[in-house]
Amino acid sequence: MDVFYNRAMETDRNMTVVLLSLFQETAYLPENKFKALDGMGATGIRGLRIAMEVPGSSVTINDVNPKALDLIAENIVLNGSMNVSTTRQDIRKILCEDRFDYVDVDPFGSPAPYVEYALHSLGRKGVLAITATDTATLFGSYPKTCLRRYDSISLRCFLSHEIGLRILLGYVIRKAASNDLCALPLLSYSHDHYYRAYFYVEKGAAKADLLLNDIRYLLYDRNDIDWFFQERDWMNHPRNLEKSPEVDFEMAGPLYSGGLIHPAISNEISKSDIKAALSEKGTANKAMKILITLAGEAEALPLFFCTHELGRKWGKAPPPMGKLLSTLDEQGITACRTHFSPTAIKLHKKHIGETGNICRIMETLFE
Numbered sequence: 001m002d003v004f005y006n007r008a009m010e011t012d013r014n015m016t017v018v019l020l021s022l023f024q025e026t027a028y029l030p031e032n033k034f035k036a037l038d039g040m041g042a043t044g045i046r047g048l049r050i051a052m053e054v055p056g057s058s059v060t061i062n063d064v065n066p067k068a069l070d071l072i073a074e075n076i077v078l079n080g081s082m083n084v085s086t087t088r089q090d091i092r093k094i095l096c097e098d099r100f101d102y103v104d105v106d107p108f109g110s111p112a113p114y115v116e117y118a119l120h121s122l123g124r125k126g127v128l129a130i131t132a133t134d135t136a137t138l139f140g141s142y143p144k145t146c147l148r149r150y151d152s153i154s155l156r157c158f159l160s161h162e163i164g165l166r167i168l169l170g171y172v173i174r175k176a177a178s179n180d181l182c183a184l185p186l187l188s189y190s191h192d193h194y195y196r197a198y199f200y201v202e203k204g205a206a207k208a209d210l211l212l213n214d215i216r217y218l219l220y221d222r223n224d225i226d227w228f229f230q231e232r233d234w235m236n237h238p239r240n241l242e243k244s245p246e247v248d249f250e251m252a253g254p255l256y257s258g259g260l261i262h263p264a265i266s267n268e269i270s271k272s273d274i275k276a277a278l279s280e281k282g283t284a285n286k287a288m289k290i291l292i293t294l295a296g297e298a299e300a301l302p303l304f305f306c307t308h309e310l311g312r313k314w315g316k317a318p319p320p321m322g323k324l325l326s327t328l329d330e331q332g333i334t335a336c337r338t339h340f341s342p343t344a345i346k347l348h349k350k351h352i353g354e355t356g357n358i359c360r361i362m363e364t365l366f367e
């Protein structure tokens, strides 16, 4: 194809239009009028859907490819969209020269080369959306590339996708912080071959400092399937490191250790009108399932327990997921499913510091 189009991303585009309306309801985006940039538009489908489905939007669709611009122009006419304009330039140029309330960066591969430009274009506040399809780099297949591109150490294990997504979030947060901006993660997920993340970006060094407390290193014990997060300050003191028995752990990071979905957003998703809005569209069920699962994960601790990995470790078969969750619940342990894996659970954050005990309880439930 001369111009990129991926039908499989329809689920993701469904989520974009629903989420933008939701960001308006939660005041992260202006409700009556906002300027959006679909900076890598290709056919223009994402920008056009925003223009037609999100009230108050006025959308600029940009692409560097002249053939894409011809197709975008055709699609605008076909859809009779009035609130759309187009440009053909390197996204970095338009991001330097114009201000937007919403910037969507959807490149081939890594968004890293565009992040700082996008942050600049949001000015004092706005919403940034990025897609990363260089997941192999982020989940540990190319550790050198990850270190170069994201200045972070990746790790190959069953947790790789969550670690990779958190490395991406950590990268954006750190880039923002170096510009005295706070890039608060609103919602992020891993799906098929890509990661997608939405941030509320706001001016403020103090807020940026606060968020940086959630940037940590992960120390992972592969043999025992155990892990913990280490503060960045601590890692910068080699003297402490020498004395610590934790040095045998494998390390990943810096990465973001906070929530993948902001409580304000998970509350909105849990409302029934959002569910109804989603079920009206063709690929809505898939999008709805992801959003509902994500909302359920909002109060969970970072990382998850894969029942198959635990089963291998204990030499036992895991019980069915539903049974495991209900039995844990009967014992006062709150856990949920995770969008990262159909065979994994996450623990509620009230169980911080209890994971060792909970694993021992779980072992008794495996047969």
Ligand SMILES: C[S@@+](CC[C@H](N)C(=O)[O-])C[C@H]1O[C@@H](n2cnc3c(N)ncnc32)[C@H](O)[C@@H]1O
Binding pocket: 003, 004, 005, 006, 009, 039, 040, 041, 042, 043, 044, 045, 046, 062, 063, 064, 065, 068, 089, 090, 091, 092, 106, 107, 108
């Ligand atoms: C993955 S596609 C975008 C898909 C589209 N957003 C969608 O939802 O269907 C990436 C697009 O970015 C364009 N592109 C690549 N580098 C660019 C740059 N530096 N500035 C602007 N556009 C660029 C490509 O021509 C391509 O059309």
